[in-house]
Amino acid sequence: xxxxxxxxxxxxxxxxxxxxxxxxxxxxxxxxxxxxxxxxxxxxxxxxxxxxxxxxxxxxxxxxxxxxxxxxxxxxxxxxxxxxxxxxxxxxxxxxxxxxxxxxxxxxxxxx
Amino acid sequence: xxxxxxxxxxxxxxxxxxxxxxxxxxxxxxxxxxxxxxxxxxxxxxxxxxxxxxxxxxxxxxxxxxxxxxxxxxxxxxxxxxxxxxxxxxxxxxxxxxxxxxxxxxxxxxxx
Numbered sequence: 001x002x003x004x005x006x007x008x009x010x011x012x013x014x015x016x017x018x019x020x021x022x023x024x025x026x027x028x029x030x031x032x033x034x035x036x037x038x039x040x041x042x043x044x045x046x047x048x049x050x051x052x053x054x055x056x057x058x059x060x061x062x063x064x065x066x067x068x069x070x071x072x073x074x075x076x077x078x079x080x081x082x083x084x085x086x087x088x089x090x091x092x093x094x095x096x097x098x099x100x101x102x103x104x105x106x107x108x109x110x111x112x
Numbered sequence: 113x114x115x116x117x118x119x120x121x122x123x124x125x126x127x128x129x130x131x132x133x134x135x136x137x138x139x140x141x142x143x144x145x146x147x148x149x150x151x152x153x154x155x156x157x158x159x160x161x162x163x164x165x166x167x168x169x170x171x172x173x174x175x176x177x178x179x180x181x182x183x184x185x186x187x188x189x190x191x192x193x194x195x196x197x198x199x200x201x202x203x204x205x206x207x208x209x210x211x212x213x214x215x216x217x218x219x220x221x222x223x224x
Contacts, residue, residue, distance in 0.1 A: 004155075042216040043201070056211075090155050100146055100205070101212055103155035 003027045006091050006104035014112055015081060021107045023074040023091030032074040033101065034066060035090040043090075049074060050096055081111045114139045118202045118215035126223055127194055133187040133218050135176075135202035143204040145169075145178050145185040146212070150199045159187075159200070197222045 004025045013019050023032065034046040048056035049068040063085075065077040074091055088108050092101040118135045125131060137145065144163045148156040160169030165180035176187045185202060202215040 006155075043214045045211075048211065092156075100144075100158050100161055101156075103148075103157065105153075105155045 004091060004093055004102050004104035006089075006107050008107060009105065010108045010110075012110045012112060013078070013081065015083070017081075018077070018079040020078065021076040021089055021091075021109075023076075023093075023104055025072055025091075025093040025102070027093060027102060029093035029095050029102070030071055031094045031096045032068060032071075033092045033094075034074070034076050035092065037088040037090055037106070039087075047076075078109075081109075083111050085109065086111045114143065114204055114206065114213050116202050116204055116213055116215035118200075118218050120216070121199075121219035122221050123218060124221045124223065125192060128191045129222075131187070131189045131192045131196070131220065133200055133202075133220070135185045135187065135215060137183050137185065137202075137204050139183075139204055139206075141206070142180075143206060145176070146203040146205065147174070147176055147185070147187050148201040148203060148214075150201065150217070152198070156201060192220075192222045194222050194224055196220060 007022045031050045033048050036044040036046055045058050046060045047066040052068050063080050067075040088106045090106045091104040094101045115138045146161045147159040149159045150156045160171040162169040162178035165178050168177045174189045176185050199217045199219045201217045203212045205212050
């Protein structure tokens with residue numbers, strides 16, 4: 001247990017479904033991140049939240065919608081995904097201005 | 113912009129062999145440098161870090177030295193074990209913010 005908890009660990013969804021990924025940290029960090037990790041591709045930074053405000057959105061399709069209701073929780077809402085969105089989605093947190101992230105174990109998403 | 117380049121894998125070696133994974137970076141300022149490790153089915157874990165030139169990070173028998181003159185942060189371990197099989201990511205952090213930029217990752221496979 002790293003201090004960053006992601007649920008669910010595995011998710012299979014159809015292209016017409018709506019689902020949400022959840023990330024929770026109780027490390028007192030004030031920045032949270034969503035990364036996408038696809039096979040044979042570098043880690044892709046999707047969204048950055050600092051002090052509950054979205055500060056970065058790296059050209060992510062609108063079918064991915066993040067939400068950060070407080071500094072301890074981060075969600076990624078998914079709708080009408082495509083098979084190429086199948087990947088490991090990683091959440092991380094950090095203390096802004098300090099060094100290094102703490103990662104969750106990820107959610108393995110399969111879109112069928 | 114800032115970037116990290118690391119050697120492509122997979123790197124396959126026998127138990128007790130010497131491991132080196134090369135990492136070089138491009139940055140406008142004086143970043144902090146990190147190595148993360150990802151074991152199968154898990155998220156990324158911080159392995160070691162160095163925050164200024166000539167610093168040496170070490171953990172679990174792994175070492176890396178921040179070389180400003182060659183803009184490098186190569187990871188080394190003198191005698192690997194099967195349990196070291198994982199994907200290793202080099203990363204740098206913009207000091208003013210803390211956001212991490214990752215390399216593509218290097219898979220290491222250690223055989224008995």
